[in-house]
Amino acid sequence: MTPQADSMQISKTDLTTRYESVFRSYLKGATEKDLAEAYELGRKAFAQDIGILEIVLLHHSALAGASSQGWQHNEVQRIAKLSGQFLAEVFSAYELGRRSYHDTVSSLRHLNELLEQELKRIAHAVHDEAGQLLVAAHLAMADVMCGATPRMRGRLRQVARLLDQAEKHLRQFSHELRPTVLDDLGLVPAIRFLANGVSKRTELPIRVTSSFNRRLPPAIEIGLYRVVQEALTNVTRHSRARNVRVELRRKGEKILCTVQDDGVGFDPQTVLSKNGKKGLGLIGIQERLNVLKGTFHVKSQSGRGSKLFITVPLGGG
Numbered sequence: 267m268t269p270q271a272d273s274m275q276i277s278k279t280d281l282t283t284r285y286e287s288v289f290r291s292y293l294k295g296a297t298e299k300d301l302a303e304a305y306e307l308g309r310k311a312f313a314q315d316i317g318i319l320e321i322v323l324l325h326h327s328a329l330a331g332a333s334s335q336g337w338q339h340n341e342v343q344r345i346a347k348l349s350g351q352f353l354a355e356v357f358s359a360y361e362l363g364r365r366s367y368h369d370t371v372s373s374l375r376h377l378n379e380l381l382e383q384e385l386k387r388i389a390h391a392v393h394d395e396a397g398q399l400l401v402a403a404h405l406a407m408a409d410v411m412c413g414a415t416p417r418m419r420g421r422l423r424q425v426a427r428l429l430d431q432a433e434k435h436l437r438q439f440s441h442e443l444r445p446t447v448l449d450d451l452g453l454v455p456a457i458r459f460l461a462n463g464v465s466k467r468t469e470l471p472i473r474v475t476s477s478f479n480r481r482l483p484p485a486i487e488i489g490l491y492r493v494v495q496e497a498l499t500n501v502t503r504h505s506r507a508r509n510v511r512v513e514l515r516r517k518g519e520k521i522l523c524t525v526q527d528d529g530v531g532f533d534p535q536t537v538l539s540k541n542g543k544k545g546l547g548l549i550g551i552q553e554r555l556n557v558l559k560g561t562f563h564v565k566s567q568s569g570r571g572s573k574l575f576i577t578v579p580l581g582g583g
């Protein structure tokens with residue numbers, strides 16, 4: 267551990283002792299120095315992921331400890347005020363953290379919007395420009411075909427068939443990249459379209475069921491589409507599953523979505539805490555859902571497949 271990191275750390279026992287001592291000192295002298303120390307203790311506690319509830323209990327016990335000295339009746343109001351000021355100072359770091367979390371979420375939302383615009387641009391480029399090039403390749407081949415021997419023509423027809431396939435795949439990719447069906451028809455048809463494409467490429471049966479077919483706010487439709495897209499990519503890359511099921515339903519004011527496979531399974535805790543090179547998929551899912559105020563968790567057992575549970579509040583878009 268670096269000396270700098272060392273000076274940041276504080277053990278829970280030290281935190282308790284320091285807190286009680288500074289708190290008492292503040293009740294006596296109400297100095298700025300004590301408040302500065304209160305802020306510092308709050309900052310360290312926040313950096314060490316000590317929860318608000320723990321701080322409140324610590325404060326309560328410090329207050330109870332200080333009150334055992336016995337206060338005059340007329341002092342109680344002053345003590346209550348100082349106690350509140352002290353606690354507010356301790357929580358300053360938490361408040362800053364909360365604000366910066368909201369700033370981060372709003373930057374992420376903005377980034378996602380930029381990303382979607384960029385994906386739209388790439389999808390159009392792949393569709394139109396690559397499509398044009400393939401048409402040009404077909405025309406050039408037709409030209410060559412005229413003067414070719416019958417044997418060469420057979421070979422050229424094979425190449426033309428390959429070009430057709432490449433064109434079909436490029437079209438499918440460009441639609442999946444930013445499916446117009448998502449804008450035109452909504453989330454469920456877009457996920458069916460995506461599942462269909464993945465199934466064709468991988469020969470993995472993917473069943474999509476849904477108990478609703480209404481349009482959702484655009485941010486939720488795009489966010490959930492991307493989450494399911496990454497989940498299906500993971501299934502095809504890692505799970506060795508034989509069957510996949512995507513289910514979408516509405517429960518009150520929430521959309522629930524599950525992606526289940528019957529493959530090898532994995533432990534998300536281990537995967538996410540893995541040192542070194544980590545994947546970006548699950549983190550990306552988490553970040554997309556943060557923006558939508560949604561959540562996800564994975565149920566999985568080795569050899570028994572995985573199930574991703576995604577929840578998004580309808581007001582989250």
Ligand SMILES: Nc1ncnc2c1ncn2[C@@H]1O[C@H](COP(=O)(O)OP(=O)(O)OP(=O)(O)O)[C@@H](O)[C@H]1O
Pocket residue numbers: 500501503504505527529530531532537544545546547548549572
């Ligand atoms: N459905 C699944 N079945 C089995 N293992 C999975 C499944 N989904 C994820 N995993 C495991 O979780 C790991 C992390 O997934 P994540 O999507 O975060 O990264 P990645 O797929 O390895 O890389 P990236 O998504 O950045 O291309 C995977 O490497 C894999 O070991």
Ligand SMILES: [Mg+2]
Pocket residue numbers: 496499500545546547548
């Ligand atoms: Mg992945």
